[in-house]
Amino acid sequence: MIEVExxxxxxxxxxxxxxxxxxxxPGAIFGLLGPNGAGKSTTIGCLSGLLDPTAGSVRVLGHDVVGDALAARESLGVVPQELAIYEDLSAAENLRFWGGAFHLRGAELNRRVEEVLExxxxxxRAKEPAKQFSGxxxxxxNFACGVLHKPKVLLLDEPTVGVDPQSRVRLLxxxxxxxxxxxxxxxxxHYMEEAETLCDRLAIVDHGRLIAEGTLAELRGMLGERDLLRLAGAFDPDKVGAALAGVEAIRGDHEVVQSDAELLTVSVPQASRHLPAIFAALDATGAEVRETTLTQPSLETLFIKLTGKELRE
Ligand SMILES: Nc1ncnc2c1ncn2[C@@H]1O[C@H](COP(=O)(O)OP(=O)(O)O)[C@@H](O)[C@H]1O
Ligand SMILES: [Mg+2]
Known part of the structure; x- marks a missing residue:
């Protein structure tokens, strides 16, 4: 297992x-979900021993990644975000190279290479140079190179970026x-849908910080049964809060997640029912609504609630 503290x-x-x-x-998929620059690859780098942590501790199967680096690395498989394959070597040669780095030899190495290629x-395509391959x-x-030595702990850093849908399904x-x-x-x-369909537990990261963690059900539970109402248009941020607080039906049971001159995001139960009252209250402040989006609780809405922004780039 992996312990990060x-x-x-x-x-x-x-x-x-x-x-x-x-x-x-062990036996589970832990997801780190976050936008570009959130610190995901840096975290992976600290786990794989590529980067030295500034502070804190990282253990892999009980081995400290800094103090007991060799033992930690032996149990790890890493599939890095930047492809770690040699373009001029064939698929099989790439695998043989990585196998050698993990002390696999002879018949055992040949067997593993065949197995993983399949x-x-x-x-x-085993004998073709990697440079002729599609993304x-x-x-x-790249994935095959990371799992060839049957690691007990596998680190996958955005392994499906830039791939065709068929390869994506296969990789997942x-x-x-x-x-x-x-x-x-x-x-x-940074793909919400992947995190939702793949991970047993996940942590949402933003600006280097872990802002929420749990199973999908636990994370959804953090939102309660509220919908997320996003309005785009022209608003007076000084007035919308009071205007919404004046709407009888949602009084005491809504939250303004984000409010500026162009965008208003409110989390509210059964939002569709209360739309007319909400629009009327906003209208009275001189607001103009040009676009309305209503979403049910999901990782996307949780991310918006926690960070005030959308995950998609
Ligand atoms: N070697 C480095 N030197 C300086 N800054 C870095 C380095 N690696 C990453 N960063 C910065 O650290 C932050 C986190 O980056 P990264 O871990 O790659 O995020 P993610 O993988 O979630 O996109 C970003 O602001 C990035 O620019
Ligand atoms: Mg990254």
Whole structure:
């Protein structure tokens, strides 16, 4: 398993990871969900031993990644965000290279290479140089390199970015297979849907901080049964709060998540029922509503509630 406690990583003045703690269990997929720049890759770097933590501790299967680096690294498989494959080498040669780095030799190495090529669906392309591969094929090869030595702990850093839908489905199935076989999987992504369909537990990260953590059901529960109402148009931020507080039906049971001159976001139960009253109250402040979006509780709405912004870039 993975145990991260009070992890902090700075680059000069920039705090890339700020007091992050979590624990990921064997046989399960733990997700780190957050936008670009949230600190996901930096966290993975500290786990894989590529980066030295500024503070805090990271243990992999009980081995401290700094103090007991060799033992920690032996149990790890890493599929990095930046492809770690040699373009001029064939798929099989790439795998043989990584296998060698993990002390696999001879018949055992050959068997593993064949096995994993078949798993990722590249058995027919084994002898072709990686540079002739599509983005999705390269990602599948990158994944294969990370799992060849059957690591007990697997770190996957945005493994599906830039791949075709078919490769994506295949990759997600492969990740599920890993967890089903008992591997402890840490999966980073900025895709909400992936986090929702794949992860047993997940943490939402933003600006280096872990802002929420739990199962999908627990995270949804943080929203209560409220819908999220997003209005775009022209508003007077000084007046909307009082105007909404004056709406009888939602008095004491709504929350203004975000309010500025162009955007108003309110979390409210059964929002569709109260739309006419809400519009009337806003209208009385001189507001103009040009666009209305109503969403039910989801990771997306939780993210907006916690950060005031949308996850999509
Ligand atoms: N080697 C580095 N030197 C300086 N700043 C870095 C370095 N690596 C990452 N950062 C910064 O740290 C923050 C977190 O980056 P990163 O961990 O790559 O985020 P994510 O993977 O979630 O997109 C960003 O602001 C990024 O610019
Ligand atoms: Mg990253």
């Amino acid at each position: 009070g992890l902090r990583k700075t680059f000069g003045d920039l705090v890339a990871v700020d007091d992050v703690s979590f624990r990921a269990e 798993r990722v669906g590249l058995e027919d 999705g094929m390269k990602r599948r090869l 199935d492969l990740v599920r297979e890993e967890a089903a076989s008992g591997t402890c999987v840490l999966y980073t992504t």
